[in-house]
Amino acid sequence: MSSIYSFNAGEHDKVLVLVRDGEIEYAVEEERMNRIKSGDDKEWNFPLLAYEQIYNKTGIKLENADHVTSALAQYTFDLPIQSTFNLKKIPNEKYDHHFAHAASVYYTSGFKDDKVLIITHDGEGDYSYGKVFLAEKGVITEVSNLPVVKYSSAALLYGRVTVSLGWKINKDEGKTVGMAGNGSYDEKIYKYFEQIFHNNDDVFLPPNPEGKTDFLTKHLKKLGYYDTKEQKANIAYNVQLLVENEMIKYMNNIHNKYPEYTKLCLAGGLFANVKLNQKINELQWVDEVYIIPPMGDNGLALGCALHKSFLLGERQIKRLDDVFLGFEYTDEQIEIESKNYNFTREPYIPSEIANELNNGKIIGFFKGRFEYGPRALGARSILVRPTDHKTHEVLNNRLKRDDIMPFAPIVMSEYANDVFYASKSQYTAEFMTMCYTTKPDWVERIPAVIHHIDHSSRPQIVFKERNLHFHKILEEYNNLSHIPVLLNTSFNGHGEPIIDKPSQAFEHLNKGTVDMLVMENYVYKNKNTI
Amino acid sequence: MNNFNITFNSMPKINITGQIPAEYFIEIYEYVNEEKELITDFTIPTNNYICFLREWYGDYDIHIWEWNEKEGLHMVASHRYDDKNKKVLINLDTYHLHEALIWTNKAIEYRDIHGCELIIKSSFKKEELCVDSSIKIITELNDINEYYAIYNIGKYDTEFEWNKKLTETVLDKVWNKNRTYCSYRNPRDWHYISIDDVAGDILGLNEI
Secondary structure, rough: OOEEEEEEOOOOOEEEEEEOOOEEEEEHHHHHHHOOOHHHOOOOOHHHHHHHHHHHHHHOHHOOOOOOEOOOOOOOOOOOOOOOOOOOOOOOEEHHHHHHHHHHHHOOOOOOOOEEEEEEEEEEEEOOOEEEEEEEEEEEEEEEHHHHHHHHHHHHHHHHHHHOOOOOOOOOOOHHHHHOOOOOHHHHHHHHHHHHHHEEEEEEEEHHHHHHHHHHHHHHHHOOOOOHHHHHHHHHHHHHHHHHHHHHHHHHHHHHHHHOOEEEEEEEEHHHHHHHHHOOOOHOOOOEEOOOOOOOOHHHHHHHHHHHHHOOOOOOOOOOOOOOOOOOOOHHHHHHOOOOOOOEEEEEEHHHHHHHHHHHEEEEEEEEOOOOOOOOOOOEEEEEEEOOOHHHHHHHHOOOOOOOOOEEEEHHHHHHHHOOOOOHHHHHHHOOOOOOOOOOOOOHOOOHHOOOOOEEEOOOEEEOOOOOOHHHHHHHHHHHHHEEEEEEEEEOOOOOOOOOHHHHHHHHHHHHHOOOOOOEEEEEEEEOOO | OOOEEEEEEOOOOEEEOOOOOOEEEEEEEEEOOOOEEEEEEEEEEOOOEEEEOOOOOEEEEEEEEEEEEEEEEEEEEEEOOOOOOOOOEEEOOOHHHHHHHHHHHHHHHHHHHOEEEEEOOOOOHHHHHOOOOOEEEEEEOOHHHOOOEEEOOOOOOOOOHHHHHHHHHHHOOOOOOOEEEEEOOOOOOOOOHHHHHHHHHOOOOOOH
């Protein structure tokens, strides 16, 4: 039985994972600790703050771990940690970037008896934009590759377009997805981008997506194609459409080569694009899609650790129960921190909180261990009723955010298929990585959580057996409103990572970002605003 | 139409001249084991030039693109490196006769592979270099424009500040895609290879 530390020390998405005896014990992103959004942190560093806490809780020193793994095949493995730890005596194992992505999604897919097609795609890792793997009985085999010197990348095209729209690469691509929903088809714009990115069998051409996109968007800007909000939305729309169309061609071409592989695993930053994921999920030949919740480079360390664990015979191919793999705080710890504020505290009674939600209150939820990956799934979430058209504006004001993407819903699993066309790939939707179209009867009932034009939505399907407290609040809210849906957004202000500690939650209550806080077994309210 | 002049005098140089104001996107590719690989790109306006700071041989393919509203992105010029029957100057940058002799042999090997017209620049005389009459030896370089390509064979030290700085900048920004090199002049550190390989590296006769 082994302990495996695995880390990503790259320019973004630093993370530390501890797998012990085949189980994921901790997976902590450094951004939660150092409070610097991953996309803003450009240094190569070992995730030291995450390590200190994991070590404090488990007593496992990096030097004493049975194995240390990382996905830095092309770089000097020891570079980020040599000065901190003496790792020379223990086996350091590094894996290829895209293999690590593939392993992260495959070993958590639960597809243990299936032939599985794994597709990875991102803005570059180990000199590749993406790979295709076939997997069966735990063995992952690479069958195609997109070397950066020869081919193109949908993720890099998308990232550079995001930059051209005034946002940050590796951070704000979701805003482009959101903006795309407000645009419309423009043949000219579509063709301009198609010239610099298109599928050709199992590759994308022409090479150099970064240079060509920057050159193109610079000229489009000069000619006024970015002058208004509507024009920017058209750029986003046409690039989103192009990426969807070309990726679907790519998927179909791969399927034609391997028609018996109908279970699909996706990993890599591109698959944070939930609208693209929806299109893939809608392909007839796809039986089920699963996207690893930490789909970006924050998933690499997990992939390395799980692969190593599998090789040791300790890890099976099985589903994640949840991604609550961070740190938690007791009622006592929370109570101590609350003394710094003028708050009241009362026991948490779900029916009462459901009533407050039904009355329009914005409520922070701080329960258990915080999430691994980009989505807040109930441990550090803000819940709001989904019935108001104006909620988007109200929440953006409260959180001082400029989110364009519609807010996402949580839905009781029992009703997921009633509210959305969500019969396929429900496992991945437990982690909010898939869009579905809302059924017509529900469009007017839950306007705060669907896109007002295409009626798409990105639900988190909540199963009682795996997310009891979130299911309970939904159940209580449904009893009052006959709506088994709530709005769920991540608990953080503008530009900051999702919160970790009680004090960060209290600050939001103090500032009035939320009306009240559910923290473990108690509800906190601000005396000044009651 | 503007003029696109591409030369390889020590390094690839793309010079765009003319009357039409425009901006050009230049991509430099290299064939490695018959596979075309992107090395780098630049954007320059008319009446400007750029050099790709790498002084050793490359089987280059250079694409020059323009963008306009009617055609979108379109190629306006391209050039594949081809020195067959063209003048190639190989400069033996040494005062040591034994090095000059070894490098002369490598220069001849290059000529035989490429079918180019070889001119050697050296501080040594023809008799000292023991070459036949078909090879022209010069001691002074008057007009670089008469050559399709020029190569400097030498042991260039990265200890010199300007060389080190340039090398660091270029290595970080340009050559880090697929493989790393010692400097922009010697692909491998000459301290650790034979005299023979110093020239072989620069002339593309070795697998690096």
